[in-house]
Amino acid sequence: MRRKRLILIAPTTSYRLHDFLRAAESLGVDTLILSNRCRTLSRLWPQQNLLSVPYSRPAEAVAKVADYCQDRPVDAVIPADDNTTVLAAMLAQQFGLPGNSPDSMRFCRNKYLFRHNLAQSGLPAPDFFQVPLRENPESLARRVRFPCVLKPLHLSGSRGVVRADSPAEFVEAFTRLRRLLQSREFVQKKEPESGFILIEEYIPGREVAIEGLLSEGRLDILTIFDKPDPLEGPFFEETIYLTPTRETTAVQANISATLEHACRVLGLRHGPVHAEARLNDRGVVLLEVAPRTIGGLCSRIFEFSSGISLEVLVQRHALGEKVATGDLIRSPAGVMMIPVPGTGILTSIEGVDQARRVPGVVEVSITAEVMNMLVALPEGASYPGFIFARGATVGEVETSLRQAFAALHLEISPTLSVAGEYTTACG
Numbered sequence: 001m002r003r004k005r006l007i008l009i010a011p012t013t014s015y016r017l018h019d020f021l022r023a024a025e026s027l028g029v030d031t032l033i034l035s036n037r038c039r040t041l042s043r044l045w046p047q048q049n050l051l052s053v054p055y056s057r058p059a060e061a062v063a064k065v066a067d068y069c070q071d072r073p074v075d076a077v078i079p080a081d082d083n084t085t086v087l088a089a090m091l092a093q094q095f096g097l098p099g100n101s102p103d104s105m106r107f108c109r110n111k112y113l114f115r116h117n118l119a120q121s122g123l124p125a126p127d128f129f130q131v132p133l134r135e136n137p138e139s140l141a142r143r144v145r146f147p148c149v150l151k152p153l154h155l156s157g158s159r160g161v162v163r164a165d166s167p168a169e170f171v172e173a174f175t176r177l178r179r180l181l182q183s184r185e186f187v188q189k190k191e192p193e194s195g196f197i198l199i200e201e202y203i204p205g206r207e208v209a210i211e212g213l214l215s216e217g218r219l220d221i222l223t224i225f226d227k228p229d230p231l232e233g234p235f236f237e238e239t240i241y242l243t244p245t246r247e248t249t250a251v252q253a254n255i256s257a258t259l260e261h262a263c264r265v266l267g268l269r270h271g272p273v274h275a276e277a278r279l280n281d282r283g284v285v286l287l288e289v290a291p292r293t294i295g296g297l298c299s300r301i302f303e304f305s306s307g308i309s310l311e312v313l314v315q316r317h318a319l320g321e322k323v324a325t326g327d328l329i330r331s332p333a334g335v336m337m338i339p340v341p342g343t344g345i346l347t348s349i350e351g352v353d354q355a356r357r358v359p360g361v362v363e364v365s366i367t368a369e370v371m372n373m374l375v376a377l378p379e380g381a382s383y384p385g386f387i388f389a390r391g392a393t394v395g396e397v398e399t400s401l402r403q404a405f406a407a408l409h410l411e412i413s414p415t416l417s418v419a420g421e422y423t424t425a426c427g
């Protein structure tokens with residue numbers, strides 16, 4: 001029997017590549033990695049299973065992959081990150097594989113389209129509207145009801161998401177977000193989404209994250225995470241995720257029904273979903289639904305809790321196998337995304353060994369490199385690292401994570417910001 005082949009779409013900056021490749025190896029599956037790696041450099045490093053494609057021109061990328069795969073059958077396509085989901089759907093269509101339509105992926109990728117598509121669903125939702133960057137913030141501030149949240153349409157990890165409680169805060173947030181979206185990074189990418197800001201009513205309430213798996217439109221909840229830190233703004237740095245959730249069975253059922261309903265409306269039918277929601281007296285208010293697995297290194301929680309790898313599960317599902325979705329969390333577990341302490345050059349990281357010795361801690365993974373730039377929210381895009389813990393109760397897990405974090409010390413050397421772009425003070 002021939003070995004199965006899986007396409008993994010992972011950008012050069014992906015946290016997920018290692019865990020997905022390890023999973024494919026354990027399943028005895030061949031992988032073809034589609035990266036947005038610079039084409040010039042790619043020619044210097046020819047590698048059997050790596051193809052560089054232009055993510056920003058998906059039709060061209062699909063043609064290149066189809067050509068490359070003429071004599072190489074493809075059995076599944078997996079997007080590792082948010083900005084690869086539309087390309088994954090187009091490739092699944094090209095190879096006649098089960099998956100979501102490219103349109104449904106676009107609805108999830110663009111926060112305005114997401115809200116717009118759910119607006120008629122009857123599900124609880126905030127008021128929202130989008131405005132072009134050229135709009136005058138002072139006059140907008142007169143139309144807006146407070147508190148509100150401003151956000152870019154297509155970024156992730158809370159990047160650019162800012163709460164405003166007054167006209168003055170609104171003008172400041174709008175100007176700051178406009179500066180970010182007009183910075184070199186976004187001008188170079190030329191994505192139309194960078195030309196707009198979404199303005200939403202602020203949704204109060206507790207926040208949860210949901211990991212699910214859709215099979216032909218039916219949703220299985222893999223787990224619900226509680227986020228115990230208050231996320232009240234003005235910026236929304238993700239920190240701790242704990243599982244299993246402490247929400248009641250009735251609330252969990254409502255979360256599941258709401259998410260399944262939203263997936264139906266959005267046209268999502270098959271594969272992993274990662275969603276976030278706030279819980280309040282209006283019910284379950286979805287913040288976003290992403291057709292991919294949980295980001296960063298967070299999926300390791302599953303392996304620490306039950307020995308079951310989320311990447312293995314998702315790959316087997318994508319290859320058409322029937323997978324058991326129960327029992328993924330056996331002991332309470334959690335992760336802390338280490339907050340960025342400030343904007344500047346990371347000059348040293350201390351206390352990692354002490355953090356690792358905290359009872360309950362199973363891994364402290366520092367992903368930032370010393371002498372690299374760290375950028376705090378709302379402009380920043382990545383975390384310096386992740387702490388994982390498990391314990392007899394979620395309360396114990398939370399304590400372990402907080403103790404480990406307290407043992408860490410990240411030293412930052414300040415930088416100068418010139419016209420919204422960051423430059424190092426030390427040259």
Ligand SMILES: Nc1ncnc2c1ncn2[C@@H]1O[C@H](COP(=O)(O)OP(=O)(O)O)[C@@H](O)[C@H]1O
Nearest residue numbers: 149155156157158159161200201202203231236
């Ligand atoms: N309308 C809102 N009301 C309250 N909090 C919000 C709202 N929108 C976003 N947030 C907060 O900001 C975080 C990031 O927003 P989200 O839309 O999920 O963007 P991202 O794709 O960057 O994660 C959310 O997890 C939530 O804590």
Ligand SMILES: [Mg+2]
Nearest residue numbers: 157158276288
């Ligand atoms: Mg989010």
